[in-house]
Amino acid sequence: MFSIRHCLLFSSSSLLRFSARRPTRKIFIGKMSTTTTNNSTIQQRFENIIKPNEDKRNYLGLKLTNNLKVILISDPETDISAAALSVHVGSMSDPWQIQGLAHFLEHMLFMGTKKYPNENEYSKFLSQHSGNSNAYTGDSITNFFFDVAPEHLASGLDRFAQFFIEPLMLESSVNRELEAVNSEFEKNIKDDSWRLLQIKKLLGSSKHDFYKFNIGNYETLRDGPNSLNINIREELFKFYEKWYSANMMCLCVYGKESLQELTEMVTSLFSLISNKNIEPPNWPIHPYSSDNLMKQVHIVPIKDKRTLELVFTYPDEIKHYKSSPGMYLSHLIGHESKGSLLSELKRLGLSSALLSYYDCMEGFGFFHINVDLTEMAMNQIDQNKGLNFIKFNFMEKCNPIDYVQKISSEMHYYPIEDVLCANYLIDQFKPELINEHIDYLKPENCIIAISSKSFEGKTDSKEKYYGTDYKIINISNDLIEKLKNPGQNEQLMFPEPNEFIPTNFDIITLFLGFKLINPIIYSNPYNVNINSLFTMLFKDDLTEFLYNAELAGLSFNIQSTVMGFDLEFFGYNHKMNIFIKQIFEKLLNFKPTEQRFEIFKEKYSRNLKNYKTQPLYYLTSYYLKSVTSELFWSYDNLIEALDRMDIDSIQHLMKIFLTNFSIETLFHGNIDEKQVLDIMDFIQKNVIEPNRSIPLHKYHQSVPREIVLEPGCSYSYEVINDIQKPKAINIYYQVSFDDIVETSKLLLIGQILSEPCFDYLRTKEQLGYVVYTKLREFSGVYGLNFVIQSDYNVSYLEDRIEAFIVWAKKNFIEMNEDEFNAEKQSLITRLLKKKKRLHDYSMELWGEISKERYHFNKNEDCAEIVKGLQLKDVTEFFIKHFAIESPDRKKIMIQIVKTDSEANKTLPPSANDSDLLPAPPKKESILIENVEEFTKYKSLYPLPKPKTTTNNFKKRITTSLFFSK
Numbered sequence: 001m002f003s004i005r006h007c008l009l010f011s012s013s014s015l016l017r018f019s020a021r022r023p024t025r026k027i028f029i030g031k032m033s034t035t036t037t038n039n040s041t042i043q044q045r046f047e048n049i050i051k052p053n054e055d056k057r058n059y060l061g062l063k064l065t066n067n068l069k070v071i072l073i074s075d076p077e078t079d080i081s082a083a084a085l086s087v088h089v090g091s092m093s094d095p096w097q098i099q100g101l102a103h104f105l106e107h108m109l110f111m112g113t114k115k116y117p118n119e120n121e122y123s124k125f126l127s128q129h130s131g132n133s134n135a136y137t138g139d140s141i142t143n144f145f146f147d148v149a150p151e152h153l154a155s156g157l158d159r160f161a162q163f164f165i166e167p168l169m170l171e172s173s174v175n176r177e178l179e180a181v182n183s184e185f186e187k188n189i190k191d192d193s194w195r196l197l198q199i200k201k202l203l204g205s206s207k208h209d210f211y212k213f214n215i216g217n218y219e220t221l222r223d224g225p226n227s228l229n230i231n232i233r234e235e236l237f238k239f240y241e242k243w244y245s246a247n248m249m250c251l252c253v254y255g256k257e258s259l260q261e262l263t264e265m266v267t268s269l270f271s272l273i274s275n276k277n278i279e280p281p282n283w284p285i286h287p288y289s290s291d292n293l294m295k296q297v298h299i300v301p302i303k304d305k306r307t308l309e310l311v312f313t314y315p316d317e318i319k320h321y322k323s324s325p326g327m328y329l330s331h332l333i334g335h336e337s338k339g340s341l342l343s344e345l346k347r348l349g350l351s352s353a354l355l356s357y358y359d360c361m362e363g364f365g366f367f368h369i370n371v372d373l374t375e376m377a378m379n380q381i382d383q384n385k386g387l388n389f390i391k392f393n394f395m396e397k398c399n400p401i402d403y404v405q406k407i408s409s410e411m412h413y414y415p416i417e418d419v420l421c422a423n424y425l426i427d428q429f430k431p432e433l434i435n436e437h438i439d440y441l442k443p444e445n446c447i448i449a450i451s452s453k454s455f456e457g458k459t460d461s462k463e464k465y466y467g468t469d470y471k472i473i474n475i476s477n478d479l480i481e482k483l484k485n486p487g488q489n490e491q492l493m494f495p496e497p498n499e500f501i502p503t504n505f506d507i508i509t510l511f512l513g514f515k516l517i518n519p520i521i522y523s524n525p526y527n528v529n530i531n532s533l534f535t536m537l538f539k540d541d542l543t544e545f546l547y548n549a550e551l552a553g554l555s556f557n558i559q560s561t562v563m564g565f566d567l568e569f570f571g572y573n574h575k576m577n578i579f580i581k582q583i584f585e586k587l588l589n590f591k592p593t594e595q596r597f598e599i600f601k602e603k604y605s606r607n608l609k610n611y612k613t614q615p616l617y618y619l620t621s622y623y624l625k626s627v628t629s630e631l632f633w634s635y636d637n638l639i640e641a642l643d644r645m646d647i648d649s650i651q652h653l654m655k656i657f658l659t660n661f662s663i664e665t666l667f668h669g670n671i672d673e674k675q676v677l678d679i680m681d682f683i684q685k686n687v688i689e690p691n692r693s694i695p696l697h698k699y700h701q702s703v704p705r706e707i708v709l710e711p712g713c714s715y716s717y718e719v720i721n722d723i724q725k726p727k728a729i730n731i732y733y734q735v736s737f738d739d740i741v742e743t744s745k746l747l748l749i750g751q752i753l754s755e756p757c758f759d760y761l762r763t764k765e766q767l768g769y770v771v772y773t774k775l776r777e778f779s780g781v782y783g784l785n786f787v788i789q790s791d792y793n794v795s796y797l798e799d800r801i802e803a804f805i806v807w808a809k810k811n812f813i814e815m816n817e818d819e820f821n822a823e824k825q826s827l828i829t830r831l832l833k834k835k836k837r838l839h840d841y842s843m844e845l846w847g848e849i850s851k852e853r854y855h856f857n858k859n860e861d862c863a864e865i866v867k868g869l870q871l872k873d874v875t876e877f878f879i880k881h882f883a884i885e886s887p888d889r890k891k892i893m894i895q896i897v898k899t900d901s902e903a904n905k906t907l908p909p910s911a912n913d914s915d916l917l918p919a920p921p922k923k924e925s926i927l928i929e930n931v932e933e934f935t936k937y938k939s940l941y942p943l944p945k946p947k948t949t950t951n952n953f954k955k956r957i958t959t960s961l962f963f964s965k
């Protein structure tokens, strides 16, 4: 129900995800098994797709007569079906005068087709059948994808295929959707990863397509084209006609039907896409030439952070995918175990994180080494084959929508048979090729990008779109000479053999969670800081140890919580017990060094002080929590308590913690009792006994409670944020407490309102890029949030949400039984959707333990209740809790505003539209002036009762649960 749609993926984090991809074209050569077919729309069939050993699903590759490539996946057990289509064109192919056009087109294809002209038909259909959709535009790929309840796959595909057959792109939608693209750009303006990306673009040749601005805004998509008499709608069609050709597209469809049925479904629809036989674009010349290299660029970031990034020119590696030299290089450089580059940088106190990866476009590539710098640094890089083999063959099922999206993109780059395994199976070892590629990583091929607040006032240029301050300087010859002759460092060595690689191939994954509970942790901001710092330092200390374990599929995480901290272990079971014991031993003997303490204290303070730069929709939830919880330490409270911390305080607090605590554990996966008892015995002897610790008393309360809002109330809490450009509103209606029937009604209301909320407030009214409604639960109290991040003033946004609620009430009253039953069915399917990965399921169970609710089959219980819900009851329930005239409604509103006067901000063009939903007369809200005063004298809801009665505080280990896969 969270709809932030149309995400243009190209910030640095997404690059990472694509780091293993190596694009090129004309790949359909090699081993093909061609079967004759009597379907006249099929040119070729590929029946030998290499798949993981454990994968029971059936795969079939097709090449249709229009040259569209297809992979079909038949999974009779799936509870959700999915499809993705990727087109081999992206923002690098935008016309120079209309930058952002490829991205704008991606948005426009959602806005109605000849066969289904309604603007929201596709989204509405998917929403009513348990589905979701999204799309992204990359440099050279545009990907569209959706999922839907299995029985509706054919109808979903019919709506989807029309995007590529006959889209409408109506004049009126063009104008409105332009606002959505511009709001998307404005949302990213203050995001450092987007700002850095644009700087990296401008460092290259201004004549290269890489230089282009990819998102687009009013300037590049409206004002610029207008001044040149360019008709944007005609250009959208031109771009579409030129590039959206069947031979440029790859489709992946995942369904419960047989391969034969899926083949019929797909060929009847997608063979209608026309084939223009065009060549996908390619850029054999690198955007960085010798004129651009050997430069340093100093950048002033928004967040107070310090990073150094080395960007090397690198070749497009796709033709070497079977030997993958770049993977060896990024593995060696990015290694974190003993003797690694990172270990050495840490030893010298220069850095605490390092990342090495490469990415390739069609024809050229980059190799990146990113380092997180410490303050001190400012003032002055055949085991792997085996590991990848295991990762591929024991790959867990992921969500179909993610799976089809990934496959449809990679189909452009690898032969159909190898699409699934290309990123995992490296069956050739070519040392000469690796050496050849090492040669690219030399100082002459490099650009150094450094981001730091210390460059403030010392830059001489401003980036055009994002306004980033920067300065480009030449790397001195002295430094180049030094870099060419670095000498030997005795501390650096090749990775040692990895003791964690499983040798028993009867592999099964497990999740093991330990919750160490002592309320002392959340009793004051000082302790919260110490606990957070402790977990950061402990993770840092484990880097070398965990690196090998993680390569071998064993992961560990420690997290500070309001109750203490959580230890989470996940991975193959073969060496799990050894792994857990080693971590516990390290935990009990952990003593941070003075140097690491100072580095992390500084880093932690900086993160806290950066809190206002977090996404506004996230901040609205944070402020909402601050005004509705009985106990809540704000960022400001934590900042105030920073000074007094010293290194001894960490060990002191941990000592106190261990004298009086409880442990709750979850063992999830195919684990036997002996293994469990072995671990629990270890904890008894090594953690509990030596600390002579006593269990928590039953009066110890750990989870904070929520305040009770009075019926008929309307509160507003205003916060100023001058760092970010847009404003935001979050209206919360508090509805019910610990009542599964009421929760189910609320879930159904959320299901019914989610799609129209997006359609009215975003698509039609264009209030902002981020618009959604979401169910909220806190300590057993349930309600609904309406969130908008926007340039318009918050009072107007409040009116629009209230207007939407007036519409929703009318919609409930006029709804017919068929529509109501369809919505019920959609929700039930969502609730009963199985978790594809063990880890996701574990997290759901773990969440119930964290909340101390232990309602492990909550979704099934809700689904059962939803089945029996009556339209009349749900309508009454909606009116009671949401209608403005209801004496029972409980409303609280968070508004993030700016200091300058908002009164004269222009309203959106739609504000004068007579078709606009009428807003009810405004009810005055009571302003919350002092949060402490506000929450202190309010009644509190009780703690919700646990649903399982294993909770006995007299016993030390309160919950040990076994679940078999």
Ligand SMILES: [Zn+2]
Residues within 6 Å of the ligand: 005, 006, 007, 008, 103, 107, 181, 184
């Ligand atoms: Zn977008």
